[in-house]
Amino acid sequence: MSQTLRIGGAIGAGLRKALEDDPKVLLMGEDVGKLGGVFRVTDGLQKDFGEDRIFDTPLAESGIVGTAIGLAIRGYRPVCEIQFNGFVYPAFDQIVSQLAKMHYRSQGTVPLPVVVRIPCGGGIGAVEHHSESPEAYFAHTPGLKVVSVSNSQDAYWMIQQAIASDDPVIFFEPLRRYQEKGEVDVSMADAPPLHSARVERPGDDVTVVAWGSMMKVAHDSATAAAEDGRSLEVINLRTLSPLDMAPVFASVRRTGRLVVVHEAPSHVGIAAEISARVTQECFYSLESPVLRVTGYDTPYPAARLEEDYLPDLDRVLDAVDRTFTY
Amino acid sequence: MSQTLRIGGAIGAGLRKALEDDPKVLLMGEDVGKLGGVFRVTDGLQKDFGEDRIFDTPLAESGIVGTAIGLAIRGYRPVCEIQFNGFVYPAFDQIVSQLAKMHYRSQGTVPLPVVVRIPCGGGIGAVEHHSESPEAYFAHTPGLKVVSVSNSQDAYWMIQQAIASDDPVIFFEPLRRYQEKGEVDVSMADAPPLHSARVERPGDDVTVVAWGSMMKVAHDSATAAAEDGRSLEVINLRTLSPLDMAPVFASVRRTGRLVVVHEAPSHVGIAAEISARVTQECFYSLESPVLRVTGYDTPYPAARLEEDYLPDLDRVLDAVDRTFTY
Amino acid sequence: MVNGDQNSTGPKKKAPAKRRKSASTPAADPDMVQLLTPEGRRVSHPDYDVSMTDDEYRALYRDMVIVRRLDTEGTALQRQGQLGIWASLQGQEAAQIGSGRALQQQDMVFPTYREHGVLWTKGIDPIMPFGLFRGVDLGGWDSRAFKFQMYTIVIGAQSLHATGYAMGITKDGKVGGDDGEAVIAYFGDGASSQGDVNESFVYASVYNAPVVFFCQNNQYAISEPVIRQARVPLFKRADGFGFPGVRVDGNDVLATYAVTKTAMDNARHGNGPSFIEAFTYRMGAHTTTDDPTRYRDSGEVEQWQAKDPIERMRTFLRDDEIADADWLESVDAEANDHALSLRERVISMPDPQPAAIFDNVYHEGSQLVDSERAEFSKYHASFEGSDHR
């Protein structure tokens, strides 16, 4: 059974399903109740599931994650909404020192099924602190799992899988794509595993790896490249920790060329990790070094500059061209 | 004029010099006053410079960095001591959203000469949260500069350079090496620039890049390798943001082989960035992929396991051997 | 004159006491300092009073009318696509003008993103924050020259900066005496829950820093009513940290002025921090992207409408014959002129040059940023003459 849903709506539908399936699931965060969140992702859920399960928190992110940990210890499965990417940092200590480590410290006796939802990335002309891409901080933190959704189908299924997971999951949502529509098979029996990458467009010449908001850019690039007679293989990473590298390795062994795209700054970013892994595994297959198309190593700039800051079709195609110059 | 100083003592001596040279320099943190810090790095400084300039703060790290920012706006040059690596996270928001971005936001009108000293790494049999290596989090943050000292000479000079810098500097100190002695030329006219890497041991076969606590491991490995007739070139990175890659590129162009060593987990760690950069710049010179010898992607383990967790001579030599298997 | 230079319009100190037709009866709520009732009646308070010249009364009224008009223009500009977002101060004019006018030249302000009124009282060109909301810059201005820090969007973060700055004032020996310096940190009711704000109370108290925490309790943090932040009045928070807290009618410009002046003077004289809860109401949306009808009913808004800060001041000026109809009209006209000139200047704000992305990341530069800037220029040069962008 298939429905057309916007990405934001698909996450909301997935949350609703999870709330129906498991009475232990809770949603908490700033303005998630009556308002339904500033992006309306939780719209209507408090009305239908009550203030006990969907509740507004005080304006304190460390408190959101810290109390979610206590609720998880009590046996709940809290889903925390961080209102915008730049506001997760006050909760950083609770996430990296407590949430990420507690299962390890407890020798496996205390699972922490906490999901932290973070709308991430730029592109909506917002003011500062609203357009950050903090994936690398969390991917570098052992004990956390990190995923990123890019379309309605994944949004609907991955949020449910994240909530069902007994590990803490940092769940990134591409805020500038919330409004994009897509088909969702809500009755699918075998959604792909949460921590799996997916080849979304087969190709022979160059592999392009991306996730979240950059999938659209990757697909558009592939379409444009095709017109120039160049065939790009597009891989949606979907999971950032752990990485699912097998499909990437397989692809690069065929294409010999890889371009990785992300919004975050490049210095010690996730593209660097992919480059290091691919170079080690596919050393003899590489016709060109792995090239990165990313945000620059500056703070996120003023809104009127973000078009120039963010990776776009032209920059991806430029990198694709450069992979043939080696 | 040369003195023999322990690394901890050299940092203390450098702080003392900075306090003498500039009345605007302040030291703040937990137990930095009467106690002289838990590692005694600031021992005696409060007695000599007074409670106005060297002061104990309340037990709140966000407050330490947040008030340091205010003091810097006022015209001071605060040096914050974070007592142990694992306790910098409560200050993460103030560091990445405020300290790192304010100069950019102010269009250059508000420099933030704040130094955040962090004793990092493991190896002293400590309990949890005392042995972390959080460099990557800060190196991935535009607006911050990140350095790491590994010997008394660098300790003495780099702390003074960091304090003299008008940019915020995250200053990593290898806590397990605090007691190691070294010669310090306190009258040197031309200390190398703060953000420069250094070839510390020339070699022809394999390049080994490290910093901080791992320099000793790198040098010991080179000595051991020499006995097996293998010549390692050892490079002390010293600066993690920005990286000074020129000496690394030059070295790898000769050796064709690179091993990067750090304590932090490998996933999206600094070695990944070095691997990506070197592969891109030295693509045709590489005889082998860049290999990483790092902490594993687990939380820092119990003290009795840290010997197995941390990179050591054997693991470095093993990686060196593996660079010849490609 | 485009800006509200405080010498020309601010209350003078030691102003001669004036006739008070109606300053006898005490205010209703003993827990809330009030000097001007919603009906525009002057009332007395045992601990606080102001004696102002007619000029000063009129100046406060004029300030409020102008900043409200400018604020309306901000909202209009956003609606017309000239701004990315606008955070309205409507309803909070008295809290901002009253506190702002109580400051002295040497005092430093640490605002949130809503203190356009306070900015005006500092004599700053009101266009200054529009760069941030238009998206042409990150709000950057020389916060030290203006004695007014950049807007802070991360809730509560500025409270620690303010406290640290105040600690610096003490270290500089600039407290004690009427020319002492003091700091005012603005934040909202929602911010009172943040760890940073509470830590700033600890630091301010322990170091006896000359800082005044000015909390505009406008009853909401976006959609969350203040009961989501605290179950007791916010001004009570201060006591447990070791300094005085007071609630003032934030829609009463006279009371806000009196309370803030006292607190700032205490700070500048070395008597340490204090906390002011300005009890007010956010009449508009949280920002232009918000839809308040989703979480509050019109009845509530109407109740607060009846407590409007400007209305009550106008009534007072009229009843006490401090201002006549002509003058009141002239103020509206002046406010309009300000708004129109502001609009024109905002619309003509130029976009930054693309390469500005790489400016000022560091004060001393960086190899990494420099190389990226070079690549960027090379890359863009490659599009010369093409239809790219």
Next chain:
Amino acid sequence: MVNGDQNSTGPKKKAPAKRRKSASTPAADPDMVQLLTPEGRRVSHPDYDVSMTDDEYRALYRDMVIVRRLDTEGTALQRQGQLGIWASLQGQEAAQIGSGRALQQQDMVFPTYREHGVLWTKGIDPIMPFGLFRGVDLGGWDSRAFKFQMYTIVIGAQSLHATGYAMGITKDGKVGGDDGEAVIAYFGDGASSQGDVNESFVYASVYNAPVVFFCQNNQYAISEPVIRQARVPLFKRADGFGFPGVRVDGNDVLATYAVTKTAMDNARHGNGPSFIEAFTYRMGAHTTTDDPTRYRDSGEVEQWQAKDPIERMRTFLRDDEIADADWLESVDAEANDHALSLRERVISMPDPQPAAIFDNVYHEGSQLVDSERAEFSKYHASFEGSDHR
């Protein structure tokens, strides 16, 4: 019996009132609840009292003697290289035994790293935390089975976990009635400055969570005296957050018991959070790595020596003829036995297997960790027979 199972030794509820030779006069400091003076005299308090059987009095004394003796063993074991570090509770026995014994089976404890005494009152084998301090594990134990959470080293972090857990109790409808559940969160005077601790006050208040914040003010945060954290008594902090705060003589096991029992019962009956400041003193070093002579003088320590929690209880037991010399000796002997058995068992704690590094990083595993584990084993296998390690 190696552990302090609370059924066998804890105070029974509804114990018959006993004769009180000296329970008439009120305590000295009105701001601090006291039921047993440093001299061992029972005093009365208008709001708090306990009536215990002789068994119960003796049980509290026995607990304190045993946990002090076990603590001494911990320090000795560290000195002998058997532990990496030890955090001593010396001087805080009454605060920990009094509060711990006031808990009911269903109550959950969120400790710091110093609550060895509370752990004992929960009937847990005292060896449990030694794995952490020896470095053979990260303290991991089944915190839910024991109703005693893992030690928390990051100052203040557990206060939010405790509050969240308490919010869960409410959601489970487990408040109201004598069998209601409640939570106690321990932290120190230094922790009171952390943002997390203050945020936990906000959350606990807003959600009326059944949690008791138990602050052991032992006068120091490592080298920093409490004046570095606050310039007013810590118990006053609670009021401004909307719940009651009380200071109790933390060296008085009876008063601590009474005050904690009242607070926990209030919480379990749905009356919300409260804050207890147990005014006590850290007699020893912060930890075995600390040298207190660098920051405090012996005179101060001696003054507190005179307020020793065990001494005063012993005097009371003797003077009120609740215990005789033989029994007192037998307790010392029993404590010794506990200590010796503990020592043997600690010394024989095995080191973990190297590959344990990779265990339990995730509940559901991870490709990355699995591959590293495999490499690790392959690598170590390559050293078989060599002299490596």
